[in-house]
Amino acid sequence: MxxxxxxxxxxxxxxxxxxxxxxxxxxxxxxxxxxxxxxxxxxxxxxxxxxxxxxxxxxxxxxxxxxxxxxxxxxxxxxxxxxxxxxxxxxxxxxxxxxxxxxxxxxxxxxxxxxxxxxxxxxxxxxxxxxxxxxxxxxxxxxxxxxxxxxxxxxxxxxxxxxxxxxxxxxxxxxxxxxxxxxxxxxxxxxxxxxxxxxxxxxxxxxxxxxxxxxxxxxxxxxxxxxxxxxxxxxxxxxxxxxxxxxxxxxxxxxxxxxxxxxxxxxxxxxxxVPEFQPLKQICCSLQQLPAELAALPAHKLPYWLDIEISATDYHAKVQQQVHEIAADYPVEVLLVRRARKAAQLDPAFIQTSSLTELKVTDVFNQRLTEIELDSEQSRALQTRFLQCLEQVNKEPL
The missing domain is CATH 3.60.21.10 (Metallo-dependent phosphatases)
Known part of the structure; x- marks a missing residue:
């Protein structure tokens, strides 16, 4: 069988x-x-x-x-x-x-x-x-x-x-x-x-x-x-x-x-x-390198869906607009533009400047927990209670 x-x-x-x-x-x-x-x-x-x-x-x-x-x-x-x-x-x-x-x-x-x-x-x-x-x-x-x-x-x-x-x-x-x-x-x-x-x-x-x-x-x-x-x-x-x-x-x-x-x-x-029915690609580069990275994508009958990670030194308020303008000349669809995560995690403003699609609920909770003065026992107790609440929220209706 x-x-x-x-x-x-x-x-x-x-x-x-x-x-x-x-x-x-x-x-x-x-x-x-x-x-x-x-x-x-x-x-x-x-x-x-x-x-x-x-x-x-x-x-x-x-x-x-x-x-x-x-x-x-x-x-x-x-x-x-x-x-x-x-x-x-x-x-x-x-x-x-x-x-x-x-x-x-x-x-x-x-x-x-x-x-x-x-x-x-x-x-x-x-x-x-x-x-x-x-x-x-x-x-x-x-x-x-x-x-x-x-x-x-x-x-x-x-x-x-x-x-x-x-x-x-x-x-x-x-x-x-x-x-x-x-x-x-x-x-x-x-x-x-x-x-x-x-x-x-x-x-x-x-x-x-x-x-x-x-x-x-x-x-x-x-x-x-x-x-x-x-x-x-x-x-x-x-x-x-x-x-x-x-x-x-x-x-x-x-x-x-x-x-x-x-x-x-x-x-x-x-x-x-399993065949790939929709091409996906992650690109990690500087803004200057992006045109070359897009030009190097292998030919495909469908447009690539892209996750573009821009180096922290190039990441600024208008970077998303610039990325979309550059990508408009290529057979791609930009689904996500974000700052390089390693650098972003070192930045205290990471939570405030990251898009919601980059973050898990636990990311936000743990970040906020580090900003509160608690001893280790209090921190563990809060984490346990949070996970219990999260599990309750995530329960699917019967």
């Missing part, structure tokens, strides 16, 4: 106020072609299907068309909810998707644990693997009434995965094939994963990341949330597929890919590169 693992599509996202519908449609067309060419039996989307809890109508239409097209190819589909996804919005289509060979798993409540474990069948209708479908874990779904600390949450996550794994082992024995691979999934942050600027930190209390050692030994663990494709740990069995499109300019530095997991292959994991 050949499984294509992908995640973090963020359908409906605007990239610095640019609509990405053409890119996302190109991605879906490429995925359909890949399913045909690679003889894929099942596609797994491990969370963050949409960019917000209230996606635009065109984004919902794209997902619906994808579900229909895969069904017509007799390819199975598993959709997991991520932290950006609204459970209520996804569940609107759950019954319809089920009729189109698509399993949608949005919550991980203990009362519905049986719905999170099932046998995957190959094209011949034979059992090929046991799957543990784990979406983004919300504390209210897995914590008991007496649990509240980050240690409790870590234990609850581990407990939930272990319960699924044990039931998966039992299901494999019921099928009569003890050697069936057990595949897990998740939408979370593991320790030592490499994040990019576009990833929204998931803070639940003060727990930001989970050690991989607390999770069961799956034959393959398909993860979402981190946008940079990567394996966690030495075995390579725990893997983030990464986002298929760059969600921020710094993601341009790593090649985008999907993972193909073949249950019968001796080397079951294979990465397949």
């Amino acid at each position: 050949r499984i294509l693992h992908t995640s973090d599509w963020h359908l409906g996202q605007n990239f610095y106020n640019r609509n990405r519908s053409a890119e996302h449609q190109a991605l879906i067309d490429w995925l359909i072609k890949t399913v045909r060419d690679q003889q894929i039996d099942l596609v797994l989307v491990a969370g963050d299907i949409f960019d917000t809890g209230a996606p635009a109508s065109y984004a919902r239409k794209m997902l619906n068309q994808f579900v229909v097209q895969l069904s017509q190819l007799n390819c199975q589909l598993i959709l997991l909810a991520g932290n950006h996804d609204s459970v209520a919005v996804l569940n609107e289509c759950q019954s319809l998707y089920a009729a189109l060979n698509c399993r949608l798993v949005t919550t991980a409540q203990a009362s519905a644990i049986q719905e999170q474990i099932f046998t995957l069948q190959n094209a011949q209708g034979e059992p090929a693997a046991v799957f543990c479908a784990v979406p983004f874990l919300r504390p209210r779904d897995i914590l008991s009434a007496s649990e509240s600390s980050h240690q409790d949450l870590q234990h609850a996550i581990s407990r939930h995965y272990q319960a699924l794994f044990e039931r998966a082992q039992a299901l494999s024995q019921q099928v009569g094939i003890a050697s069936l691979p057990i595949i897990g999934s998740g939408h979370l942050t593991l320790l030592n994963s490499k994040k990019t600027n576009s990833v929204r930190d998931i803070y639940i209390g003060s727990l930001e990341a989970l050690p991989a050692s607390v999770l069961p030994d799956f034959d393959y663990l398909a993860l979402g949330h981190i946008h940079q494709p990567q394996a966690i740990g030495p075995t390579g069995k725990i893997r983030y597929s990464g986002s298929p499109l760059a969600m921020s300019f710094d993601e341009k530095s790593s090649e985008k890919s999907v993972v193909i997991y073949d249950t019968l292959a001796a080397d079951p994991i294979h990465l397949l590169a």
Whole structure:
């Protein structure tokens, strides 16, 4: 059985106020072609299907068309909810998707644990693997009434995965094939994963990341949330597929890919590169060097979207206007103009002069915190409380 693992599509996202519908449609067309060419039996989307809890109508239409097209190819589909996804919005289509060979798993409540474990069948209708479908874990779904600390949450996550794994082992024995691979999934942050600027930190209390050692030994663990494709740990069995499109300019530095997991292959994991549907480029230079940098861009059928970082010595009140005037002679669209960050961070006026697109909420909070006379204990207490408030604000509506 050949499984294509992908995640973090963020359908409906605007990239610095640019609509990405053409890119996302190109991605879906490429995925359909890949399913045909690679003889894929099942596609797994491990969370963050949409960019917000209230996606635009065109984004919902794209997902619906994808579900229909895969069904017509007799390819199975598993959709997991991520932290950006609204459970209520996804569940609107759950019954319809089920009729189109698509399993949608949005919550991980203990009362519905049986719905999170099932046998995957190959094209011949034979059992090929046991799957543990784990979406983004919300504390209210897995914590008991007496649990509240980050240690409790870590234990609850581990407990939930272990319960699924044990039931998966039992299901494999019921099928009569003890050697069936057990595949897990998740939408979370593991320790030592490499994040990019576009990833929204998931803070639940003060727990930001989970050690991989607390999770069961799956034959393959398909993860979402981190946008940079990567394996966690030495075995390579725990893997983030990464986002298929760059969600921020710094993601341009790593090649985008999907993972193909073949249950019968001796080397079951294979990465397949995703084409670049919209060229992005970061340019770091002085204002004087900018024309030469623009002239050196390789030819492309689409205009480049640019993030231009100007050296601090050249950065002044009219620099954005000058950059746009220079760029007007080239096949580019300037999305962001900013001062060189290393120099800017040394400048006490960094927060005041940086654009909002450059800053995270935590950047602003930490900068302001350094301006207040507090001892280390008071500072830590404020940071913890801030992260708790931020997590509450970031919760998607059910």
